[in-house]
Amino acid sequence: MRCPYCGHTNNRVIDSRASRDGRAVRRRRECQHCGDRFTTYEVVEQRPLSVRKRDGSVEPFDRNKLIRGIQVACTKRPITLGQIEEIANAIEESLETSESGEVESWQVGERVMDHLRDLDQVAYVRFASVYTRFQDPEEYLDAIRELAARQGYDAAQLDFLESALEEERPAKSRKDRGRPK
Numbered sequence: 001m002r003c004p005y006c007g008h009t010n011n012r013v014i015d016s017r018a019s020r021d022g023r024a025v026r027r028r029r030e031c032q033h034c035g036d037r038f039t040t041y042e043v044v045e046q047r048p049l050s051v052r053k054r055d056g057s058v059e060p061f062d063r064n065k066l067i068r069g070i071q072v073a074c075t076k077r078p079i080t081l082g083q084i085e086e087i088a089n090a091i092e093e094s095l096e097t098s099e100s101g102e103v104e105s106w107q108v109g110e111r112v113m114d115h116l117r118d119l120d121q122v123a124y125v126r127f128a129s130v131y132t133r134f135q136d137p138e139e140y141l142d143a144i145r146e147l148a149a150r151q152g153y154d155a156a157q158l159d160f161l162e163s164a165l166e167e168e169r170p171a172k173s174r175k176d177r178g179r180p181k
């Protein structure tokens, strides 16, 4: 650290203490050339986290958007906002270890699915249905059936999921489906 008075870089720290509610460390330094004292602050570097989307565009990571996405999947399920926030916290924390500061949108989605899979099967399937954007509704139903078979669902819950699909299927896939029933 260069002395602001004489420009020399040799100095010693004479005092060091927490500052700004513990978010910074304040250090008093004494220049070993001119003897003057000055103060430096050390703070954590806040690196903004970016998400690269499927279309290649990059946007800042948005915790609220993540929470809304999970909330939609958890509609009318016995899951509290606190649980959803915990998931968002865990995901955000795991993403912040990314060295580049940029993550792919699928990495965010996979993490949400990992958490929901353990928490609530219905919320998991709802999220997965939107997130993975099945090309064909049949594919989606296959995935539900596969999951149901694996998890030993009862038939009533499976029916519920299929009717949920009817409501939640994006209009686009309905329109684009050229195949008559």
Ligand SMILES: [Zn+2]
Pocket (backbone or CB within 6 Å): 003, 004, 005, 006, 007, 008, 031, 032, 033, 034, 035, 036
């Ligand atoms: Zn100096």
